[in-house]
Amino acid sequence: MRAILVERFGGPDVLRLRDVPLSQPKSGEVLVRINSAGVGPWDVAQRQGRFGTELPYIPGFECAGTVVGKTGDNAGFHDGEPVYGYIGMGGTYADYAACRPERLAPVPMALALWEAGAAPVDLLTADAGINDALAVRRGQSVLVTAAAGGLGHLAAQLAVHAGAHVVATAGRDHHSFVHKLGVAEVVDHYDEDWPQRVRDLTSGGVDAALSTVTPTTDGAIAATRDGGTVATPAPGGEVPAGRRVQLLRYQGPMDGRRLARLAQVLDDGSVALCVSARFDLEDAPAAHSQVEQGHTWGKVVLSVNDD
Incomplete structure:
Protein backbone atom coordinates (compact mmCIF):
# COMPACT_ATOMS: atom_id res chain seq x y z
CA MET A 1 0.00 0.00 0.00
CA PRO A 120 -11.85 13.78 15.37
CA VAL A 121 -8.92 15.15 17.39
CA ASP A 122 -9.99 18.80 17.48
CA LEU A 123 -13.70 18.01 17.86
CA LEU A 124 -13.04 15.75 20.83
CA THR A 125 -10.59 18.21 22.39
CA ALA A 126 -13.00 21.12 21.93
CA ASP A 127 -15.87 19.20 23.50
CA ALA A 128 -13.76 18.14 26.47
CA GLY A 129 -12.65 21.72 27.03
CA ILE A 130 -16.00 23.47 26.69
CA ASN A 131 -18.35 20.86 28.14
CA ASP A 132 -16.14 18.96 30.61
CA ALA A 133 -13.28 21.11 31.89
CA LEU A 134 -15.17 24.43 31.81
CA ALA A 135 -18.72 23.02 32.00
CA VAL A 136 -19.96 26.07 30.11
CA ARG A 137 -23.51 27.11 30.99
CA ARG A 138 -26.08 29.35 29.35
CA GLY A 139 -25.51 33.02 30.18
CA GLN A 140 -21.83 32.74 31.02
CA SER A 141 -19.21 34.87 29.31
CA VAL A 142 -16.59 32.67 27.66
CA LEU A 143 -13.34 33.48 25.87
CA VAL A 144 -11.97 31.20 23.14
CA THR A 145 -8.48 32.10 21.93
CA ALA A 146 -7.15 31.52 18.41
CA ALA A 147 -10.73 30.88 17.39
CA ALA A 148 -9.97 30.65 13.68
CA GLY A 149 -7.80 27.55 14.16
CA GLY A 150 -8.67 23.87 14.00
CA LEU A 151 -9.46 23.57 17.70
CA GLY A 152 -10.64 27.12 18.23
CA HIS A 153 -13.31 27.26 15.54
CA LEU A 154 -14.99 24.13 16.90
CA ALA A 155 -14.68 25.22 20.54
CA ALA A 156 -16.20 28.62 19.79
CA GLN A 157 -19.22 27.01 18.14
CA LEU A 158 -19.69 24.56 21.01
CA ALA A 159 -19.62 27.46 23.49
CA VAL A 160 -22.20 29.36 21.43
CA HIS A 161 -24.32 26.19 21.28
CA ALA A 162 -24.15 25.97 25.10
CA GLY A 163 -25.73 29.43 25.30
CA ALA A 164 -22.65 31.39 26.34
CA HIS A 165 -21.77 34.96 25.42
CA VAL A 166 -18.60 34.17 23.48
CA VAL A 167 -15.67 36.51 22.95
CA ALA A 168 -12.95 35.20 20.65
CA THR A 169 -9.45 36.16 19.62
CA ALA A 170 -8.03 35.93 16.11
CA GLY A 171 -5.72 37.75 13.75
CA ARG A 172 -7.42 40.56 11.84
CA ASP A 173 -7.37 38.60 8.59
CA HIS A 174 -9.64 36.02 10.21
CA HIS A 175 -12.12 38.26 12.03
CA SER A 176 -14.82 37.87 9.38
CA PHE A 177 -14.53 34.07 9.50
CA VAL A 178 -14.71 34.00 13.30
CA HIS A 179 -17.74 36.32 13.42
CA LYS A 180 -19.58 33.82 11.22
CA LEU A 181 -19.11 31.18 13.95
CA GLY A 182 -21.69 33.05 16.04
CA VAL A 183 -19.40 34.74 18.57
CA ALA A 184 -20.39 38.10 20.00
CA GLU A 185 -17.02 39.88 19.78
CA VAL A 186 -13.62 39.25 18.18
CA VAL A 187 -10.39 40.90 19.34
CA ASP A 188 -6.97 40.84 17.71
CA HIS A 189 -4.59 38.70 19.77
CA TYR A 190 -1.64 40.40 18.09
CA ASP A 191 -2.50 43.62 19.95
CA GLU A 192 -0.52 43.68 23.20
CA ASP A 193 -3.47 44.94 25.23
CA TRP A 194 -5.99 42.35 23.97
CA PRO A 195 -6.67 40.90 27.46
CA GLN A 196 -7.75 44.36 28.67
CA ARG A 197 -9.94 44.71 25.60
CA VAL A 198 -11.68 41.45 26.57
CA ARG A 199 -12.12 42.69 30.15
CA ASP A 200 -13.65 45.92 28.87
CA LEU A 201 -16.09 43.99 26.69
CA THR A 202 -17.19 41.75 29.56
CA SER A 203 -17.39 44.17 32.49
CA GLY A 204 -14.23 43.03 34.25
CA GLY A 205 -13.37 39.70 32.69
CA VAL A 206 -14.91 36.53 31.34
CA ASP A 207 -16.27 33.77 33.55
CA ALA A 208 -14.29 31.09 31.71
CA ALA A 209 -11.70 30.83 28.96
CA LEU A 210 -10.36 28.15 26.68
CA SER A 211 -6.78 28.83 25.58
CA THR A 212 -6.23 26.70 22.51
CA VAL A 213 -2.51 27.46 22.05
CA THR A 214 0.37 28.12 24.45
CA PRO A 215 1.04 31.77 23.41
CA THR A 216 -2.46 32.85 24.46
CA THR A 217 -2.68 31.19 27.89
CA ASP A 218 -1.21 34.03 29.96
CA GLY A 219 -3.45 36.47 28.14
CA ALA A 220 -6.49 34.27 28.76
CA ILE A 221 -5.69 34.26 32.48
CA ALA A 222 -5.40 38.06 32.44
CA ALA A 223 -8.75 38.34 30.63
CA THR A 224 -10.58 36.12 33.16
CA ARG A 225 -12.23 37.53 36.26
CA ASP A 226 -11.21 36.47 39.75
CA GLY A 227 -13.09 33.29 40.57
CA GLY A 228 -13.09 32.25 36.92
CA THR A 229 -11.50 29.29 35.18
CA VAL A 230 -9.07 28.89 32.29
CA ALA A 231 -8.71 25.51 30.59
CA THR A 232 -6.07 24.53 28.07
CA PRO A 233 -4.79 21.36 26.40
CA ALA A 234 -1.47 23.13 25.72
CA PRO A 235 1.61 23.48 27.95
CA GLY A 236 2.70 26.81 29.40
CA GLY A 237 0.98 29.61 31.24
CA GLU A 238 0.97 30.50 34.92
CA VAL A 239 -1.48 32.23 37.24
CA PRO A 240 0.19 35.31 38.75
CA ALA A 241 0.39 35.65 42.51
CA GLY A 242 -2.68 37.32 43.92
CA ARG A 243 -4.99 36.26 41.09
CA ARG A 244 -7.85 33.91 41.97
CA VAL A 245 -8.11 32.14 38.62
CA GLN A 246 -8.14 28.36 38.29
CA LEU A 247 -5.92 26.99 35.53
CA LEU A 248 -6.94 23.53 34.31
CA ARG A 249 -4.85 21.42 31.95
CA TYR A 250 -6.77 18.68 30.24
CA GLN A 251 -6.61 16.12 27.49
CA GLY A 252 -9.56 15.22 25.33
CA PRO A 253 -10.79 11.62 25.67
CA MET A 254 -10.22 10.14 22.21
CA ASP A 255 -13.07 7.65 22.15
CA GLY A 256 -15.64 6.74 19.54
CA ARG A 257 -18.62 6.93 21.88
CA ARG A 258 -18.07 10.63 22.37
CA LEU A 259 -17.60 11.11 18.65
CA ALA A 260 -20.90 9.33 18.05
CA ARG A 261 -22.63 11.62 20.55
CA LEU A 262 -21.17 14.71 18.89
CA ALA A 263 -22.79 13.73 15.60
CA GLN A 264 -25.94 15.45 16.86
CA VAL A 265 -24.43 18.96 16.94
CA LEU A 266 -22.90 18.41 13.52
CA ASP A 267 -26.04 17.03 11.94
CA ASP A 268 -28.36 19.69 13.36
CA GLY A 269 -26.07 22.46 12.12
CA SER A 270 -25.03 23.78 15.53
CA VAL A 271 -21.37 23.08 14.73
CA ALA A 272 -19.72 23.07 11.30
CA LEU A 273 -16.30 21.69 10.47
Missing part, protein backbone atom coordinates in the same frame (compact mmCIF):
# COMPACT_ATOMS: atom_id res chain seq x y z
CA ARG A 2 0.99 3.65 -0.33
CA ALA A 3 2.04 5.45 2.83
CA ILE A 4 3.94 8.50 3.95
CA LEU A 5 6.96 7.27 5.88
CA VAL A 6 9.16 9.24 8.28
CA GLU A 7 12.61 7.67 8.47
CA ARG A 8 14.33 10.54 10.26
CA PHE A 9 13.10 13.53 12.23
CA GLY A 10 13.25 16.96 10.66
CA GLY A 11 11.38 19.36 8.41
CA PRO A 12 8.51 18.63 6.03
CA ASP A 13 10.96 17.18 3.50
CA VAL A 14 11.35 14.03 5.64
CA LEU A 15 7.80 13.01 4.67
CA ARG A 16 8.32 10.52 1.84
CA LEU A 17 5.76 8.53 -0.14
CA ARG A 18 6.67 4.82 -0.01
CA ASP A 19 5.23 1.40 -0.80
CA VAL A 20 4.88 -0.52 2.46
CA PRO A 21 3.20 -3.80 3.47
CA LEU A 22 -0.56 -3.68 3.93
CA SER A 23 -1.58 -3.03 7.54
CA GLN A 24 -2.84 -6.18 9.25
CA PRO A 25 -5.50 -5.84 11.96
CA LYS A 26 -4.90 -7.64 15.23
CA SER A 27 -7.60 -9.59 17.01
CA GLY A 28 -10.57 -7.32 17.67
CA GLU A 29 -9.36 -4.56 15.35
CA VAL A 30 -10.88 -3.28 12.12
CA LEU A 31 -9.08 -2.43 8.90
CA VAL A 32 -10.05 0.94 7.47
CA ARG A 33 -9.55 1.99 3.86
CA ILE A 34 -8.66 5.62 4.42
CA ASN A 35 -10.36 8.36 2.45
CA SER A 36 -9.03 11.38 4.34
CA ALA A 37 -6.59 12.15 7.14
CA GLY A 38 -6.42 15.32 9.20
CA VAL A 39 -3.20 17.29 9.57
CA GLY A 40 -2.62 19.07 12.87
CA PRO A 41 0.13 20.63 14.98
CA TRP A 42 0.57 17.29 16.76
CA ASP A 43 1.70 15.77 13.46
CA VAL A 44 4.30 18.53 13.11
CA ALA A 45 5.54 18.00 16.67
CA GLN A 46 5.87 14.25 16.13
CA ARG A 47 7.76 14.77 12.86
CA GLN A 48 10.17 17.06 14.68
CA GLY A 49 10.93 14.29 17.19
CA ARG A 50 9.19 15.91 20.16
CA PHE A 51 7.16 12.77 21.02
CA GLY A 52 10.04 10.32 20.97
CA THR A 53 8.31 8.14 18.37
CA GLU A 54 10.30 5.13 17.19
CA LEU A 55 11.52 5.40 13.60
CA PRO A 56 10.41 4.69 10.95
CA TYR A 57 6.73 5.50 11.36
CA ILE A 58 3.65 6.45 9.35
CA PRO A 59 2.21 9.80 10.55
CA GLY A 60 -1.41 10.67 11.15
CA PHE A 61 -3.60 10.51 14.24
CA GLU A 62 -7.09 10.87 12.72
CA CYS A 63 -8.92 9.68 9.63
CA ALA A 64 -12.16 8.84 7.90
CA GLY A 65 -12.78 5.90 5.59
CA THR A 66 -14.63 2.64 5.20
CA VAL A 67 -14.30 -0.59 7.14
CA VAL A 68 -12.94 -3.30 4.85
CA GLY A 69 -12.01 -6.04 7.28
CA LYS A 70 -12.28 -7.02 10.92
CA THR A 71 -11.39 -9.78 13.32
CA GLY A 72 -13.24 -10.93 16.42
CA ASP A 73 -16.92 -10.84 17.25
CA ASN A 74 -16.90 -7.46 18.99
CA ALA A 75 -15.46 -5.27 16.26
CA GLY A 76 -18.72 -3.31 16.18
CA PHE A 77 -18.80 -2.26 12.52
CA HIS A 78 -19.78 -4.01 9.32
CA ASP A 79 -17.72 -4.16 6.16
CA GLY A 80 -18.22 -1.09 3.99
CA GLU A 81 -19.40 1.12 6.86
CA PRO A 82 -18.15 4.75 6.75
CA VAL A 83 -16.30 5.59 9.96
CA TYR A 84 -14.08 8.31 11.39
CA GLY A 85 -11.94 8.55 14.48
CA TYR A 86 -8.63 8.86 16.28
CA ILE A 87 -6.60 5.72 15.66
CA GLY A 88 -3.58 6.50 17.84
CA MET A 89 -0.25 8.25 17.45
CA GLY A 90 0.36 7.50 13.81
CA GLY A 91 -0.79 5.46 10.85
CA THR A 92 -3.40 7.42 8.90
CA TYR A 93 -1.22 8.87 6.13
CA ALA A 94 -1.69 5.61 4.23
CA ASP A 95 -4.13 3.67 2.07
CA TYR A 96 -5.17 1.50 5.01
CA ALA A 97 -4.87 1.53 8.80
CA ALA A 98 -5.78 -0.97 11.50
CA CYS A 99 -7.62 0.44 14.48
CA ARG A 100 -9.40 -0.51 17.69
CA PRO A 101 -13.14 -0.10 17.05
CA GLU A 102 -13.77 1.80 20.28
CA ARG A 103 -11.86 4.73 18.77
CA LEU A 104 -14.19 4.93 15.77
CA ALA A 105 -17.72 6.19 15.16
CA PRO A 106 -20.09 6.26 12.18
CA VAL A 107 -19.49 9.34 10.02
CA PRO A 108 -22.15 12.01 10.76
CA MET A 109 -24.56 12.73 7.93
CA ALA A 110 -23.32 16.33 7.85
CA LEU A 111 -19.77 15.33 6.91
CA ALA A 112 -18.45 13.95 3.65
CA LEU A 113 -15.72 11.35 3.88
CA TRP A 114 -13.19 13.70 2.29
CA GLU A 115 -13.58 16.19 5.17
CA ALA A 116 -14.51 13.92 8.10
CA GLY A 117 -10.91 12.81 8.59
CA ALA A 118 -10.05 16.31 9.76
CA ALA A 119 -12.59 16.34 12.61
CA CYS A 274 -14.39 24.13 8.27
CA VAL A 275 -11.65 22.77 6.00
CA SER A 276 -9.39 25.48 4.60
CA ALA A 277 -7.02 23.35 2.51
CA ARG A 278 -7.04 19.90 0.91
CA PHE A 279 -3.87 18.15 -0.26
CA ASP A 280 -3.25 14.82 -1.98
CA LEU A 281 -1.35 12.19 0.02
CA GLU A 282 1.87 12.76 -1.90
CA ASP A 283 1.66 16.46 -1.04
CA ALA A 284 1.90 15.82 2.71
CA PRO A 285 5.08 17.97 2.94
CA ALA A 286 3.14 20.99 1.65
CA ALA A 287 0.31 20.31 4.10
CA HIS A 288 2.78 20.15 6.99
CA SER A 289 4.46 23.37 5.86
CA GLN A 290 1.12 25.17 5.90
CA VAL A 291 0.22 23.93 9.38
CA GLU A 292 3.72 24.60 10.72
CA GLN A 293 3.69 28.21 9.50
CA GLY A 294 0.49 28.85 11.47
CA HIS A 295 -2.03 31.62 10.81
CA THR A 296 -4.35 29.12 9.09
CA TRP A 297 -8.09 28.92 9.61
CA GLY A 298 -10.11 25.74 10.07
CA LYS A 299 -8.51 22.38 9.34
CA VAL A 300 -6.08 21.00 6.76
CA VAL A 301 -6.83 17.56 5.32
CA LEU A 302 -5.09 14.95 3.15
CA SER A 303 -7.09 13.16 0.46
CA VAL A 304 -5.92 9.56 0.38
CA ASN A 305 -8.50 7.47 -1.51
CA ASP A 306 -11.69 8.70 -3.18
CA ASP A 307 -14.63 6.41 -2.34
Whole structure:
Protein backbone atom coordinates (compact mmCIF):
# COMPACT_ATOMS: atom_id res chain seq x y z
CA MET A 1 0.00 0.00 0.00
CA ARG A 2 0.99 3.65 -0.33
CA ALA A 3 2.04 5.45 2.83
CA ILE A 4 3.94 8.50 3.95
CA LEU A 5 6.96 7.27 5.88
CA VAL A 6 9.16 9.24 8.28
CA GLU A 7 12.61 7.67 8.47
CA ARG A 8 14.33 10.54 10.26
CA PHE A 9 13.10 13.53 12.23
CA GLY A 10 13.25 16.96 10.66
CA GLY A 11 11.38 19.36 8.41
CA PRO A 12 8.51 18.63 6.03
CA ASP A 13 10.96 17.18 3.50
CA VAL A 14 11.35 14.03 5.64
CA LEU A 15 7.80 13.01 4.67
CA ARG A 16 8.32 10.52 1.84
CA LEU A 17 5.76 8.53 -0.14
CA ARG A 18 6.67 4.82 -0.01
CA ASP A 19 5.23 1.40 -0.80
CA VAL A 20 4.88 -0.52 2.46
CA PRO A 21 3.20 -3.80 3.47
CA LEU A 22 -0.56 -3.68 3.93
CA SER A 23 -1.58 -3.03 7.54
CA GLN A 24 -2.84 -6.18 9.25
CA PRO A 25 -5.50 -5.84 11.96
CA LYS A 26 -4.90 -7.64 15.23
CA SER A 27 -7.60 -9.59 17.01
CA GLY A 28 -10.57 -7.32 17.67
CA GLU A 29 -9.36 -4.56 15.35
CA VAL A 30 -10.88 -3.28 12.12
CA LEU A 31 -9.08 -2.43 8.90
CA VAL A 32 -10.05 0.94 7.47
CA ARG A 33 -9.55 1.99 3.86
CA ILE A 34 -8.66 5.62 4.42
CA ASN A 35 -10.36 8.36 2.45
CA SER A 36 -9.03 11.38 4.34
CA ALA A 37 -6.59 12.15 7.14
CA GLY A 38 -6.42 15.32 9.20
CA VAL A 39 -3.20 17.29 9.57
CA GLY A 40 -2.62 19.07 12.87
CA PRO A 41 0.13 20.63 14.98
CA TRP A 42 0.57 17.29 16.76
CA ASP A 43 1.70 15.77 13.46
CA VAL A 44 4.30 18.53 13.11
CA ALA A 45 5.54 18.00 16.67
CA GLN A 46 5.87 14.25 16.13
CA ARG A 47 7.76 14.77 12.86
CA GLN A 48 10.17 17.06 14.68
CA GLY A 49 10.93 14.29 17.19
CA ARG A 50 9.19 15.91 20.16
CA PHE A 51 7.16 12.77 21.02
CA GLY A 52 10.04 10.32 20.97
CA THR A 53 8.31 8.14 18.37
CA GLU A 54 10.30 5.13 17.19
CA LEU A 55 11.52 5.40 13.60
CA PRO A 56 10.41 4.69 10.95
CA TYR A 57 6.73 5.50 11.36
CA ILE A 58 3.65 6.45 9.35
CA PRO A 59 2.21 9.80 10.55
CA GLY A 60 -1.41 10.67 11.15
CA PHE A 61 -3.60 10.51 14.24
CA GLU A 62 -7.09 10.87 12.72
CA CYS A 63 -8.92 9.68 9.63
CA ALA A 64 -12.16 8.84 7.90
CA GLY A 65 -12.78 5.90 5.59
CA THR A 66 -14.63 2.64 5.20
CA VAL A 67 -14.30 -0.59 7.14
CA VAL A 68 -12.94 -3.30 4.85
CA GLY A 69 -12.01 -6.04 7.28
CA LYS A 70 -12.28 -7.02 10.92
CA THR A 71 -11.39 -9.78 13.32
CA GLY A 72 -13.24 -10.93 16.42
CA ASP A 73 -16.92 -10.84 17.25
CA ASN A 74 -16.90 -7.46 18.99
CA ALA A 75 -15.46 -5.27 16.26
CA GLY A 76 -18.72 -3.31 16.18
CA PHE A 77 -18.80 -2.26 12.52
CA HIS A 78 -19.78 -4.01 9.32
CA ASP A 79 -17.72 -4.16 6.16
CA GLY A 80 -18.22 -1.09 3.99
CA GLU A 81 -19.40 1.12 6.86
CA PRO A 82 -18.15 4.75 6.75
CA VAL A 83 -16.30 5.59 9.96
CA TYR A 84 -14.08 8.31 11.39
CA GLY A 85 -11.94 8.55 14.48
CA TYR A 86 -8.63 8.86 16.28
CA ILE A 87 -6.60 5.72 15.66
CA GLY A 88 -3.58 6.50 17.84
CA MET A 89 -0.25 8.25 17.45
CA GLY A 90 0.36 7.50 13.81
CA GLY A 91 -0.79 5.46 10.85
CA THR A 92 -3.40 7.42 8.90
CA TYR A 93 -1.22 8.87 6.13
CA ALA A 94 -1.69 5.61 4.23
CA ASP A 95 -4.13 3.67 2.07
CA TYR A 96 -5.17 1.50 5.01
CA ALA A 97 -4.87 1.53 8.80
CA ALA A 98 -5.78 -0.97 11.50
CA CYS A 99 -7.62 0.44 14.48
CA ARG A 100 -9.40 -0.51 17.69
CA PRO A 101 -13.14 -0.10 17.05
CA GLU A 102 -13.77 1.80 20.28
CA ARG A 103 -11.86 4.73 18.77
CA LEU A 104 -14.19 4.93 15.77
CA ALA A 105 -17.72 6.19 15.16
CA PRO A 106 -20.09 6.26 12.18
CA VAL A 107 -19.49 9.34 10.02
CA PRO A 108 -22.15 12.01 10.76
CA MET A 109 -24.56 12.73 7.93
CA ALA A 110 -23.32 16.33 7.85
CA LEU A 111 -19.77 15.33 6.91
CA ALA A 112 -18.45 13.95 3.65
CA LEU A 113 -15.72 11.35 3.88
CA TRP A 114 -13.19 13.70 2.29
CA GLU A 115 -13.58 16.19 5.17
CA ALA A 116 -14.51 13.92 8.10
CA GLY A 117 -10.91 12.81 8.59
CA ALA A 118 -10.05 16.31 9.76
CA ALA A 119 -12.59 16.34 12.61
CA PRO A 120 -11.85 13.78 15.37
CA VAL A 121 -8.92 15.15 17.39
CA ASP A 122 -9.99 18.80 17.48
CA LEU A 123 -13.70 18.01 17.86
CA LEU A 124 -13.04 15.75 20.83
CA THR A 125 -10.59 18.21 22.39
CA ALA A 126 -13.00 21.12 21.93
CA ASP A 127 -15.87 19.20 23.50
CA ALA A 128 -13.76 18.14 26.47
CA GLY A 129 -12.65 21.72 27.03
CA ILE A 130 -16.00 23.47 26.69
CA ASN A 131 -18.35 20.86 28.14
CA ASP A 132 -16.14 18.96 30.61
CA ALA A 133 -13.28 21.11 31.89
CA LEU A 134 -15.17 24.43 31.81
CA ALA A 135 -18.72 23.02 32.00
CA VAL A 136 -19.96 26.07 30.11
CA ARG A 137 -23.51 27.11 30.99
CA ARG A 138 -26.08 29.35 29.35
CA GLY A 139 -25.51 33.02 30.18
CA GLN A 140 -21.83 32.74 31.02
CA SER A 141 -19.21 34.87 29.31
CA VAL A 142 -16.59 32.67 27.66
CA LEU A 143 -13.34 33.48 25.87
CA VAL A 144 -11.97 31.20 23.14
CA THR A 145 -8.48 32.10 21.93
CA ALA A 146 -7.15 31.52 18.41
CA ALA A 147 -10.73 30.88 17.39
CA ALA A 148 -9.97 30.65 13.68
CA GLY A 149 -7.80 27.55 14.16
CA GLY A 150 -8.67 23.87 14.00
CA LEU A 151 -9.46 23.57 17.70
CA GLY A 152 -10.64 27.12 18.23
CA HIS A 153 -13.31 27.26 15.54
CA LEU A 154 -14.99 24.13 16.90
CA ALA A 155 -14.68 25.22 20.54
CA ALA A 156 -16.20 28.62 19.79
CA GLN A 157 -19.22 27.01 18.14
CA LEU A 158 -19.69 24.56 21.01
CA ALA A 159 -19.62 27.46 23.49
CA VAL A 160 -22.20 29.36 21.43
CA HIS A 161 -24.32 26.19 21.28
CA ALA A 162 -24.15 25.97 25.10
CA GLY A 163 -25.73 29.43 25.30
CA ALA A 164 -22.65 31.39 26.34
CA HIS A 165 -21.77 34.96 25.42
CA VAL A 166 -18.60 34.17 23.48
CA VAL A 167 -15.67 36.51 22.95
CA ALA A 168 -12.95 35.20 20.65
CA THR A 169 -9.45 36.16 19.62
CA ALA A 170 -8.03 35.93 16.11
CA GLY A 171 -5.72 37.75 13.75
CA ARG A 172 -7.42 40.56 11.84
CA ASP A 173 -7.37 38.60 8.59
CA HIS A 174 -9.64 36.02 10.21
CA HIS A 175 -12.12 38.26 12.03
CA SER A 176 -14.82 37.87 9.38
CA PHE A 177 -14.53 34.07 9.50
CA VAL A 178 -14.71 34.00 13.30
CA HIS A 179 -17.74 36.32 13.42
CA LYS A 180 -19.58 33.82 11.22
CA LEU A 181 -19.11 31.18 13.95
CA GLY A 182 -21.69 33.05 16.04
CA VAL A 183 -19.40 34.74 18.57
CA ALA A 184 -20.39 38.10 20.00
CA GLU A 185 -17.02 39.88 19.78
CA VAL A 186 -13.62 39.25 18.18
CA VAL A 187 -10.39 40.90 19.34
CA ASP A 188 -6.97 40.84 17.71
CA HIS A 189 -4.59 38.70 19.77
CA TYR A 190 -1.64 40.40 18.09
CA ASP A 191 -2.50 43.62 19.95
CA GLU A 192 -0.52 43.68 23.20
CA ASP A 193 -3.47 44.94 25.23
CA TRP A 194 -5.99 42.35 23.97
CA PRO A 195 -6.67 40.90 27.46
CA GLN A 196 -7.75 44.36 28.67
CA ARG A 197 -9.94 44.71 25.60
CA VAL A 198 -11.68 41.45 26.57
CA ARG A 199 -12.12 42.69 30.15
CA ASP A 200 -13.65 45.92 28.87
CA LEU A 201 -16.09 43.99 26.69
CA THR A 202 -17.19 41.75 29.56
CA SER A 203 -17.39 44.17 32.49
CA GLY A 204 -14.23 43.03 34.25
CA GLY A 205 -13.37 39.70 32.69
CA VAL A 206 -14.91 36.53 31.34
CA ASP A 207 -16.27 33.77 33.55
CA ALA A 208 -14.29 31.09 31.71
CA ALA A 209 -11.70 30.83 28.96
CA LEU A 210 -10.36 28.15 26.68
CA SER A 211 -6.78 28.83 25.58
CA THR A 212 -6.23 26.70 22.51
CA VAL A 213 -2.51 27.46 22.05
CA THR A 214 0.37 28.12 24.45
CA PRO A 215 1.04 31.77 23.41
CA THR A 216 -2.46 32.85 24.46
CA THR A 217 -2.68 31.19 27.89
CA ASP A 218 -1.21 34.03 29.96
CA GLY A 219 -3.45 36.47 28.14
CA ALA A 220 -6.49 34.27 28.76
CA ILE A 221 -5.69 34.26 32.48
CA ALA A 222 -5.40 38.06 32.44
CA ALA A 223 -8.75 38.34 30.63
CA THR A 224 -10.58 36.12 33.16
CA ARG A 225 -12.23 37.53 36.26
CA ASP A 226 -11.21 36.47 39.75
CA GLY A 227 -13.09 33.29 40.57
CA GLY A 228 -13.09 32.25 36.92
CA THR A 229 -11.50 29.29 35.18
CA VAL A 230 -9.07 28.89 32.29
CA ALA A 231 -8.71 25.51 30.59
CA THR A 232 -6.07 24.53 28.07
CA PRO A 233 -4.79 21.36 26.40
CA ALA A 234 -1.47 23.13 25.72
CA PRO A 235 1.61 23.48 27.95
CA GLY A 236 2.70 26.81 29.40
CA GLY A 237 0.98 29.61 31.24
CA GLU A 238 0.97 30.50 34.92
CA VAL A 239 -1.48 32.23 37.24
CA PRO A 240 0.19 35.31 38.75
CA ALA A 241 0.39 35.65 42.51
CA GLY A 242 -2.68 37.32 43.92
CA ARG A 243 -4.99 36.26 41.09
CA ARG A 244 -7.85 33.91 41.97
CA VAL A 245 -8.11 32.14 38.62
CA GLN A 246 -8.14 28.36 38.29
CA LEU A 247 -5.92 26.99 35.53
CA LEU A 248 -6.94 23.53 34.31
CA ARG A 249 -4.85 21.42 31.95
CA TYR A 250 -6.77 18.68 30.24
CA GLN A 251 -6.61 16.12 27.49
CA GLY A 252 -9.56 15.22 25.33
CA PRO A 253 -10.79 11.62 25.67
CA MET A 254 -10.22 10.14 22.21
CA ASP A 255 -13.07 7.65 22.15
CA GLY A 256 -15.64 6.74 19.54
CA ARG A 257 -18.62 6.93 21.88
CA ARG A 258 -18.07 10.63 22.37
CA LEU A 259 -17.60 11.11 18.65
CA ALA A 260 -20.90 9.33 18.05
CA ARG A 261 -22.63 11.62 20.55
CA LEU A 262 -21.17 14.71 18.89
CA ALA A 263 -22.79 13.73 15.60
CA GLN A 264 -25.94 15.45 16.86
CA VAL A 265 -24.43 18.96 16.94
CA LEU A 266 -22.90 18.41 13.52
CA ASP A 267 -26.04 17.03 11.94
CA ASP A 268 -28.36 19.69 13.36
CA GLY A 269 -26.07 22.46 12.12
CA SER A 270 -25.03 23.78 15.53
CA VAL A 271 -21.37 23.08 14.73
CA ALA A 272 -19.72 23.07 11.30
CA LEU A 273 -16.30 21.69 10.47
CA CYS A 274 -14.39 24.13 8.27
CA VAL A 275 -11.65 22.77 6.00
CA SER A 276 -9.39 25.48 4.60
CA ALA A 277 -7.02 23.35 2.51
CA ARG A 278 -7.04 19.90 0.91
CA PHE A 279 -3.87 18.15 -0.26
CA ASP A 280 -3.25 14.82 -1.98
CA LEU A 281 -1.35 12.19 0.02
CA GLU A 282 1.87 12.76 -1.90
CA ASP A 283 1.66 16.46 -1.04
CA ALA A 284 1.90 15.82 2.71
CA PRO A 285 5.08 17.97 2.94
CA ALA A 286 3.14 20.99 1.65
CA ALA A 287 0.31 20.31 4.10
CA HIS A 288 2.78 20.15 6.99
CA SER A 289 4.46 23.37 5.86
CA GLN A 290 1.12 25.17 5.90
CA VAL A 291 0.22 23.93 9.38
CA GLU A 292 3.72 24.60 10.72
CA GLN A 293 3.69 28.21 9.50
CA GLY A 294 0.49 28.85 11.47
CA HIS A 295 -2.03 31.62 10.81
CA THR A 296 -4.35 29.12 9.09
CA TRP A 297 -8.09 28.92 9.61
CA GLY A 298 -10.11 25.74 10.07
CA LYS A 299 -8.51 22.38 9.34
CA VAL A 300 -6.08 21.00 6.76
CA VAL A 301 -6.83 17.56 5.32
CA LEU A 302 -5.09 14.95 3.15
CA SER A 303 -7.09 13.16 0.46
CA VAL A 304 -5.92 9.56 0.38
CA ASN A 305 -8.50 7.47 -1.51
CA ASP A 306 -11.69 8.70 -3.18
CA ASP A 307 -14.63 6.41 -2.34
